[in-house]
Every structure is written in C-alpha cells, then in structure tokens.
Amino acid sequence: MSALDTLITGGEVLLPDGLHRVDLGLSDGKVAGVYAPGTAPDAAETIDAGGKTVLPGIVDIHFHVRAPAYPERGTVLSETRAAAAGGVTTLFEMPISKPCCSTPEELARRRDHFAENAVIDFALYAAPGDLTEASRDKMMDLGNIAWKIFTTPSPAGRADEFEGLAFPDEADQMRALQLLSDTGLPIVVHAESAALLAHYEEKAKALDPADAMTHGASRPAICESVAVAKLLAMNITAQAKLHIAHVTSAETVEVLRAFAGTSDFTAETCPQYLFATEEDVAKAGIYAKVNPPIRTKADQDALWQAIEDGVINYVTTDHAPFAKAEKQAAEGDFPGAPPGVPGIEFILPAMLDAVSQGRLSLKRAHDLICANGARRYGLYPHKGALLPGSAADVTIIDLAAQTTFSPETMHTHAREVAHLFYGRCLQGRVVQTILAGTTVFQDGSVTGTQGGGRFVTPGLGK
Template identity: 90%
Template sequence: MTALDTLISGGDVLLPDGLHRVDLGLADGKVAGLYAPGTAPEASRIIDARGKTVLPGIVDIHFHVRAPAYPERGTVLSETRAAAAGGVTTLFEMPISKPCCSTPEELARRRDHFSENAVIDFALYAAPGDLTEAGRDAMMDLGCIGWKIFTTPSPPGRADEFEGLAFPDEADQLRALELLSDTGRPVVVHAESAALLAHYENLAKALDPADAATHGLSRPAICEAVAVAKLLAMNLTAQAKLHIAHVTSAETVAVLRGFAGTSDFTAETCPQYLFATEEDVARAGIYAKVNPPIRHQADQDALWQAIADGVINYVTTDHAPFAKAEKQAAEGDFPGAPPGVPGIEFILPAMLDAVARGRLDLKRAHDLICANGARRYGLYPQKGALLPGSAADVAIVDLEGETRFAPATMHTHARDVAHLFYGRVLRGKVCETILAGRSVFKDGAVTGKQGGGRFVRR
C-alpha cells in the first residue's frame, strides 16, 4: 500500500451516512482512503483523534471582508486566519467592495488579492453589473461561484460599493433573474422592500435612536417578507437558481412555505438569528446591529422550526467585520451605526452546541453549514465530504469541549466589536483545522500561511 502523508486515527469520522469509527488517510492534498482501525498504510504523520470527531472542513457560502478596501476593518489575511480558527476551510466572499465587484476587471483584481493573502480556500461572488450578457459571460469565464443582488438602494455615500449590485426597482430585479437564470450559478438576494423600508425608516425618525428596538421598527419583518414573496413570484417566470440570504422572521418563513416547489429556490439563516434575540441586541448595543435586524423569540423559534421542516437548509455566517472606531462613533445611534458582526469563529461551535442541546443531530448540523452549500454550488464531494478523492479539508472537534468568546480568545481583526458573542460559553470546540492535508489551525494557534489558500471554481 502507498504510504500516507497523514493518518487521523481513533476518531469518529462524519461520512455522508453518519459517524463511523474509521481512520482517515490523507495524501497529496486529498483523502486517500478510509480504513478500519489498524489497517492503514504507514504515514509520515499520525494525528491521535481519540475522543474527537472528524468533520469535513466547513464551507461558508456567505462572507464579507470587502478587501482590499477598508483594511482597518480586517484584511483577507486576518479574516481567513479567523476562519481557520473556526474550522472553516472554504469561504465564499460577497461582492461588496470599493469599487463593487460587478465588472470582470474588479473580479480579477479581487481574485489576485485573495490569492496572495488567503490562509484558506476561497470563492468569489460577482454582482451582475450592467446586466449585459457580455459582462455576465466574462465574469463566468473568470470563475465567479455565483451572483449577488440587493433589492435595496445603495446606502448613502456608498454608491461605488453597490454599483451593479443594488436593484431597488422590481423591473431590474426581474431582468437580473432572467439574465442569470441559465448560468447554472445561484443568485443570492438580500431581500428587503425598498419602498417599505423608506416608509418605516421615515416613521422611525420619531423614535429614540439609542433604543435597540428602533432598528427593528425601522426595518420590520414585513419588509423582508414582501420582498421575498415578490422575488419568488418573479422566479415563476425567470426560473433562476435563487437563494434567499439571511432569513430572519416568522413571516418570511411562511412565505417560503407558501412558495415551496414553485421554482428552484433555497434559503439560509445565520447564527445571529438562531442564537440571539432583540434582547441580546439591547445588551450589546450598536455592536450587535445587523441588516436585516435580529428579531424576537417567536422569530427565532420559527427559524428553528423551518430548519427542522427542511424549509431552510443553509446556515451561513454573513461575517461582516467593522473597525472599533466606526462602531464607537455611532454609540447611541442605531439608525446610523454600521451593520454587521464578525461571526466566522462562532458558527461551528454554535452549531455543535445546538447538537449538544438536542436541537438537531450532528449530520444535519454539518449539512447546514457545509455539505448543503457545497452541493448547491457544484463543489460536492470535492468539498463538504471526506471520501476517497475529496479535498483533505478537515475540522477535528471535541464535542465535549468548551469554546469561550472574548476578545482575547478570538482571531478576527474585529474581535473588539464582537460584543454579541462576548461571554458565551458553547459546548463544542475546534481542536485542529486541516486544509489540503496541511494544518492551518491547531490548539488555539493559527498555523496556516499567507497565500496558502486556493481560488475555488465550480
């Protein structure tokens, strides 16, 4: 038998049909084989995984770092180091950048920048830009993993970051869906009704800007639910591979249920909506502001039920770091505060904690944050599985261990604005992360090298 580079022995390995007590052999950056204990070939390195669980490395399909712009918020290096610490081996970067990633030139520039700096593997979304076939095809040729649009207007002062990405006009939304429908790539939509947002934001001007509830009242669930309903109705005609981003509310879950089976659409939610409520936002202040807002316990309960029922089959981070100075400058001003939390280190421990609490089983938890995304984007089983020939991307976790969140324990550059997670103690701990057979995180230290990640295409 051919010698192995690495043998992970003694652990429980998560395979597509569940956990198995097998040894996992890695060679040349791929899974070389699965072996009954004691039957594997010799290996240059042996990892003793007794008492541990061996998972495919996490694939996060919704991530923001905005690089190379805004290095004060975080860089490709800092945020992919944080990803490695969280058991994430592949991330999909969204197209908000300065300028927006809505042209072939900007897509190529970002690809090269990430290639030089990323510690883990990465894929890039593109915005459809000028809605021409020429622009669309050029970005497909460059290897974009999928598409992203907003149904909201560009935020004030940020038009260049959203050029070709923000389509508040419904006719343009339909044009985008129709243009992208035959690309075979998912179209991710941040869905909130522009008209209703304007209405409720105007009403909220009379409310206390320091009150966390003001943010939710300025962007209530109806804004999301109406936008999603319209998109799903449009998709009856467009037949795009539609994906609804960061679902937050019971109302939107009801819309998703109502349109089930009408077109090829999927939906995601995020840990901030599954593990926090508006009460947590009130405690953390503007540091916990996200768009769409974190809502109420009834909404959180509806999201968990949607996961149980298969209405929602994806959980993503929507990782969005900001500089401490930016958040501090907006103290007492929820409407003016920048929206986003840095969740890349939280997602895997949080889902393991949900497993420990009996919310769902380990296979379902892993499918939600990894395997389902890899399938949807045409990467499975190269990513998202530990089968012979799959990428040797591995997260070794201790299901009985603890993860404690505080600035001193986090790797993201935005650790000082992660107030939503401070003080949380989760049952489940990432012990080691392996990318293409090489350790990139082990025992609390990031070991991956700058530029060690690879650009991932379909």
C-alpha cells in the same frame, strides 16, 4: 517511503451516511482512503484523534471582508486566519467592495488579492453589474462561484460599493433573474422591500435613535417577507437558481412555505438569528446591529422550526467585520451605526452547542453549515465530504470541550466589536483545522500561511 502523507486515527469520522469509527488517510491534498481501524497503509504523519470527532472542513457560503478596501476593518489575511480558527476551510466572499465587484476587472483584481493573502480556500461572488450578457460571460470565464444582488438601494455615501449590485426597482430585479437564470449558478438575494424600508425608516425618525428597538422598527419583518414573496413570484417565470440570504422572521418562513415547489429556490439563516434575540441586541448595543435586524424569540423559534421542517437548509455566517472606531462613533445612534458582526469563529461552536442540547443531529448541523452549501454550489463531494478523492479539508472537534468568546480568545481583527458573542460559553470546540492535508489551525494557534488558500471555481464537484 510511506504510502500516506497523513493518517488520522482513533476518532469518530463524519461520512455522508453518519459517524463511523474509521481511520482517514490523506495524500497529495486529497482523501486517499477511509480504513477500518488498524488496516491503513503506513503514513509519514499520524494524528491521534482519540476522543475527538472528524468533520469535513466547513464551507461558509456567505462572508464579507470587503478587501482590499477598508483594511482597518480586517484583511483577507486576518479574516481567513479567523476562519481557520473557526474550523472553516472554504469561504465565499460577497461582492461588496470599493469599488463593487460587478465588473470583470474588479473580479480579477479581487481574485488576485485573495490569492496572495488567503490562509484558506476562497470563492468569489460577482454582482451582475450592467446586466449585459458580455459582462456576465466575462465574469463567468473568470470563475465567479455565484451571483449576488440587493433589492435595496445603495446606502448613502456608498454608491460605488453597490454599483451593479443594488437593484431596488422590480423591473431590474426581474432583468437580473432572467439574465442569470441560464448560467446555472445560484443567485443570492438580500431581500428587503425598498419602498417599505423608506416608509418605515421615515416613521422611525420619531423614535429614540439610542433604543435598539428603533432599528427593528425601521426594518420590520414585513419589509423582508414582501420582498421575498415578490422574488419568488418572479422566479416562477425566470426559473433561476435562487437563494434567499439571511432569513430572519416567522413571516418570511411562511412565505417560503407558501411558494414551496414553484421554482428552484433555497434559503439560509445565520447564527445571530438562531442564537440571539432583540433583547441581546439591547444589551450589546450598536455592536449587535445587523441588516436585516435580529428579531424576537418568536421569530427565532420559527427559524428553528423551519430548519426542522427542511424549509431552511443552510446556515451561514454573514461575517461582516467593522473597525472599533466606526462602531464607537455610532454609540447611541442605531440608524447611523454600521451593520454587521464578525461571526466566522462562532458558527461551528454554536451549531455544536445546539447538537449538545438535542436541537439537531451532528450530521444535520454539518449539512446546514457545509455539505448542503457544497452541493448547492456544485462543489460536492470535492468539498463537504470525506470520501476518497475529496479535498483533504478536515476539521477535528472536541464535543466534550467548551468554547468561550472574548476579545482575548478570538482571532478576527474585529474581535473588539464582537459584543454579541462576548461571555458565551458553548459546548464544542475546534481542535485542529486541516486544508488540503496541511494543518492551518491547532490548539488555539493559526499555523496556515499567507497565500496558502486556493481559488475555488464552479464545477469542482463534477
């Protein structure tokens, strides 16, 4: 009987201190050992990674599929298959659903639904709901990975999807921060000022709804930066484990710099803000509408500088699929178009492309999209590392190959509305994705099984 289930040989393996030419042994769903070439025990299976690079499987901490609602937009099965194709082995699903994941009952229902359908591992955010300790504690007992709130009101006609999630009133935001601060779990905030949004949306009614610039005019950077500044000021008192979602602007970067050291807060941005500008939105039309909006080249440059300076240490997908019919119905109407792009297959190739251009090192790129998130959410080194005892979650990449994006090459159900990414050719390609020692994607084909993913709860890294 072989000592190892699988041995990955011949590749450069990304360990916590950088790349090493070592062999990686996997057994019983975990990393069994890291070996000098030629010194590993016998294995039942050998994977030749010669010429390839071996990474810990990617952990995406900001993902939306909204299931079991809206299957026409994508399902847990379709979108976790897409995640596997993108080298992602663990995703954190946000609480927007129908109804909102803001009660213990809905959290349990979504957990069970994901467990039956997910191809990769998953964790679930919860919204704080009625802001009571009883509800909070029941959801923690069920294993939510973290909390999420919006500082914006519920979108028109979607009150049930945002019940207990949207807190436009600052007093309620403060209540939420204080209620959740002693849970030890991160509180992720979609931060835009409700009052300023109302002001600028009213002004934008005089603009051409078909013009991509109208969306940016209705949600300018000041809406984001003011909301973030207020949250960080509140957190000096609340002292919660705060995380600012999808930062888009130079203004907000300056706010983050100004509040450095005042409390335990972190911030993320997304590939759509790092690799696209409002000019790309104008070309792609309503298919590239996201909230907050994709902004200018100057904002994009500021985000890259913030990454270089360590002001922003997380890059997430904010994957948000919509049905083709929904997007098509909003042609020529940016204010009325559904906001979101399906980015789960884009994030790793995009960051590899940035590595190829010398923007950042491979280790830094991986930290941004994986290891830092695993650390922040208490999963490291079970997730986000390839060390003895870590989960055998592995992504094998080819830095010499390229990835092109089109409806024919993508796996997401929303591939027909991924216009923002069409035609892009990026340096770097996902070759194989391994979850708990089992291959779930290889050479363009998803091989993972429905229900093969596991529910991830806080504390696995302890």
